[in-house]
Amino acid sequence: MKLLRYGPPGQERPGLLDACGTIRDLSAHVDDIAGAALAPEGLARIAALDPASLPAVTGGPRIGPCVGGVGKFVCVGLNYSDHAAETGAKPPPEPILFMKATSAICGPEDDVIIPKGSEKTDWEAELAVVIGRTARHVPKATALEHVAGYCVANDLSERAFQSERSGQWTKGKSSDTFGPIGPWLVTRDEVPDPQALRLWLEVDGTRRQDGTTANMIFSVACLISYISQFMSLHPGDIISTGTPAGVGLGMKPPTFLRPGQVVTLGVEGLGVQRQRTVAWPG
Template sequence: MKLLRFGDAGAERPGFLDNDGNIRDLSGVVDDITGETISPDGIGRLSGLDIDTLPIVDGTPRLGPCVSGTGKFICIGLNYSDHAAETGAEVPAEPIIFMKATSAICGPDDDVRIPRGSEKTDWEVELGVVIGKTAKYVSEEDALDYVAGYCTINDVSERAFQIEHHGQWTKGKSADTFGPTGPWLVTRDEIADPQNLAMWLTVNGEKMQDGNSNTMVYGVAHLVSYLSRFMSLQPGDIISTGTPPGVGMGLNPQRFLKKGDVIELGIEGLGSQKQTCVDD
């Protein structure tokens, strides 16, 4: 299933993308796409629906983030061997964990707002993992059982805030609109292998990132198990698993986003996003 949320920001309604590309309104079935909705029981109830009986949504409404009420937005740094190489960093001996503020989460096609004082706002296409049931001390072998599904994420980053202003990376990752998420949550059963998904990103039509999740240092199952040692993972939590090469910071000369730039990105089977950069 491809679950989504549509409508004005803050007033999104739950939906489902059918096989013909139509949005079907789920608001008569569930209130929203939340951690409860994407629990195993919730997914089971939705999968039993007769989709043809659900109303089709007219037009092309705005899409919101594909899951509501996310408690934790957890990111993994330097998790692609080829991305680590382009930044001159060593592959970490263990996953690098940092948090992105949940207030950064926005719809997949919402404007990216370049924060005041920014000189180095950058792009990162990433595979998002959405948790479907509480995970604590889970084994790597069982870890994928705790995943509800996957989505596309743009881990927008302000490199000067992240690296030059001291402290943790969170301050360069958490500006409003720095977490476009969606367009939909694709349930786990539709993705045969999360470690073999093509990923791409363009800026103003120019291909910047062209990678594959098969170059991840630490795969999805390892990450879910590893994180569950240090914190419980709750339904609706999102893990953003790192980016392949081609970010602006890794170019020579470096290149960063400015007002008017258009970012497009996507992941095989998970849909695409498009954002226009504006000043905050």
């Protein structure tokens, strides 16, 4: 299934994308694409519905973040060997974890705001994992059983905030609109191998990233198992699994986003995002 949320920011309604590409309203059956609806029992109830029996949504509404009420947005740094190399870093011996503020989450076609004072806003196409079953100290062999589905994420980053000022990476990753997710959540049954997905990104029509999840240093299953050693993962939590080579920081010379550009990105089978960059309004 492809599950989504549509409507104005803060007023999104739950929906399902049918086989013909029509959005079907799920409001009579679930409150949101969040929490319990993402647990195995919740997804089973949605899967049992006949899409043709659900009201069709017309008028081309805004597509919101595909998951609501996200408790944690956990990100993984330097998880592709080619990306680590372009930044001058060695592949890490264990996953590098950091958090992105949930206030950064936005829709897949919402404008991306260049933060106040930013000179190094960068792009990062990523595969994101949405948890569907609580995970605590889970073994790698059964880790994927805790996945509700997958979606596209753009782990936007302000490199000066991230690396040139003291402290953690989080402040370079958490500006408003720095967490587009969607357009939809594709349930786990439709993604037989999360390590065999192509992902790509373009800026103003020029291809910048073109990679495959097969090149992850730490697989999706490994990441879930590893993260669950340090914190409980709950339904609706998101793990963004890292980005391949081709970020602006790695270009010669480094090249960063400025207002008025268009970023387009996608992951095989999971849909496409398109964002316009705009200046800080202040």
